[in-house]
Amino acid sequence: MTSPPPVRDVLVVGRRRLELVNRMVQDPDLRLSLITEPDCLPLYPPVAAVELVDNVQNLDEVRNAALRLMNRRPFDAVVAPAESSIPTGGYLRTYLGLPGIPFDVAHAFCNKNAMKARLRRAGIPVADSRLVPLADSVERVLRAQGLPAVIKPVWGDGSANVHVVRDEAELAELTRPDGPLLGSSAYNEPPFLVEEYLExxxxxxxxxxxxxxxxxxxxxxxxxxxxxxxxxxxxxxxxxxxxxxxxxxxxxxxxxxxxxxxxxxxxxxxxxxxxxxxxxxxxxxxxxxxxxxxxxxxxxxxxxxxxxxxxxxxxxxxxxxxxxxxxxxxxxxxxxxxxxxxxxxxxxxxxxxxxxxxxxxxxxxxxxxxxxxxxxxxxxxxxxxxxxxxxxxxxxxxxxxxxxxxxxxxxxxx
CATH class of the missing domain: 3.30.470.20 (ATP-grasp fold, B domain)
Incomplete structure (x- = not known):
């Protein structure tokens, strides 16, 4: 008689992307632990153990939460199903010696400045770009790049908070502290990436x-x-x-x-x-x-x-x-x-x-x-x-x- 496969312990790190979690909870061979943010927790189905953090992109905070969960049982894998948590998942794999995408690769896929730098070094055609380290540099860097230009958070998901700046009026609107770029969300914060506007x-x-x-x-x-x-x-x-x-x-x-x-x-x-x-x-x-x-x-x-x-x-x-x-x-x-x-x-x-x-x-x-x-x-x-x-x-x-x-x-x- 063949013995059943052992249950694998999997750590999920994420915010609101639930497609994978909803599949995984149906698999009797997987036991899930979760790290997420308080306002996201009600969206999730019941799992074996939960740790809450203020920000799933805060590596120190998530590492400590993962260690608390590991104090109950070790993990076989880390699953990070969303753009916001992919680098964190990579960091945990590298830190804990687990298989999967390591931190340097995960970071390069999700940090748009690091991504463009890596592709540019490989000779792959990408738009010209400049990094905006702090909010008070947005106007200066946009002017240096020249209008029209595109500005987006370095850490962003899809098209969220991506803006095309075509003229002086749009530049003035965008650089207001309570404007669409700087005042829209706690997750849309510097650094930003300014890119040439491609026709x-x-x-x-x-x-x-x-x-x-x-x-x-x-x-x-x-x-x-x-x-x-x-x-x-x-x-x-x-x-x-x-x-x-x-x-x-x-x-x-x-x-x-x-x-x-x-x-x-x-x-x-x-x-x-x-x-x-x-x-x-x-x-x-x-x-x-x-x-x-x-x-x-x-x-x-x-x-x-x-x-x-x-x-x-x-x-x-x-x-x-x-x-x-x-x-x-x-x-x-x-x-x-x-x-x-x-x-x-x-x-x-x-x-x-x-x-x-x-x-x-x-x-x-x-x-x-x-x-x-x-x-x-x-x-x-x-x-x-x-x-x-x-x-x-x-x-x-x-x-x-x-x-x-x-x-x-x-x-x-x-």
Whole structure:
């Protein structure tokens, strides 16, 4: 009689990214301990042990919390499922001698200044950039860079608190102590990164699987609208065939970036711009892409990004081959605005469109939308399939004409 596998003790460090935790609590072979912040704890399912910290990015605070948890039982692995906790997870692995992404690599993936410096040294094309060490240097560094320019926190998640500064009026607004950059959140604080504003029309993402330092799988998609221009409008992306010229170029760039970043095992999400001077790398993450991307990759290739991410975090190799489906797969995310929702179309509004295969409506009449809205804030997401990638833009236009959420009274930013 075969004995059951031993239970593995896993430490999870994170804020609000729950996809992995919700999977892990269903696995009887895993026993979870958690380090999170007080306002995030109510979001989590029950786990074996919990330690609370003021900030999951504070390495000293999290290390001491981890040692208190280890005083009860040792850990076999550390899982850090979000941008905000990936460097902390890497630090704990390095400190405790555990397998997985080490601190230097995790830090380079999440600190945008360190990332760009590493890529620049490897000869990979990135935007020119300057570091803003303190808040009172924002105006000086922006002027030195020249307008228009882009400014973002060095430690940031996705498109949160990314600003394009086009002229003197926007510069004055941004540099106010209570303005959109400095006064928006305790997590959006110096240092900042100022980058040249790249003129481009097309933006792509490449999502991959890396094992033993080699890219085992990579899929390239094109954004419907570049992410910095998508706030308040329809957003999404669609898959490109592997033999598409742009897909080939982006996939090769992805391979070079993975090598330069020193990544051994994880999933990746790379952002690339097509400019007049060629393809330029925006950023790369060693975690699954957000919004509708994981679902789209699962439908198009059978690639479960969260399953593979968890396997790499736990050092459990998966035997997997892509199952490429016919057509181009798209996800289309409809915007969310502040206010009280008065009317929402139902899913039947797309019933006669054969390309629409899944509809997920996120809001309902009477719901009050307030506070900070992010690039991932949505009123609905639709998953579609077309015969060719070139069919997607016309389909998006048809979807926009049919799905409009109406609001009563605007709600001020809080």
């Amino acid at each position: 481009f029309e097309d933006e792509y993402h490449c999502d991959g699987l890396v094992r033993d330092g080699e890219v085992q799988f990579a899929a390239v998609s094109k954004y419907i609208v570049p992410s910095l221009r998508s706030m308040g409008s329809v957003f999404g992306s669609y898959t490109l065939p592997a033999d598409d010229d742009a897909a080939r170029a982006v996939a090769e760039l992805h391979r070079e970036v993975v090598r330069a970043m020193g990544l051994a095992d994880s999933v990746t999400h790379l952002e690339v711009f097509r400019t007049r001077r060629g393809f330029v790398v925006g950023e790369i993450a060693c975690r699954p892409g957000g919004s509708g991307i994981p679902r789209n990759l699962l439908r198009a290739y059978g690639f479960d990004t969260w399953e593979h991410f968890l396997a790499t975090e736990l050092n459990n190799p998966l035997q997997w081959r892509p199952d490429v489906a016919d057509g181009s797969f798209a996800w289309v995310m409809f915007p969310l605005h502040r206010g009280v929702v008065s009317r929402v179309p139902d899913a039947g509004v797309f019933a006669d469109l054969a390309e629409v295969e899944e509809v997920d409506i996120k809001v309902k009449p009477g719901e009050r939308i307030a506070g900070t809205l992010y690039s991932s804030s949505m009123s609905a997401v639709v998953h579609c399939r077309t015969d060719l990638p070139g069919d997607v833009p016309d389909l998006v236009t048809a979807l926009q004409e049919r799905f409009t959420v109406e609001y009563e009274t605007p709600v001020p930013v809080s």
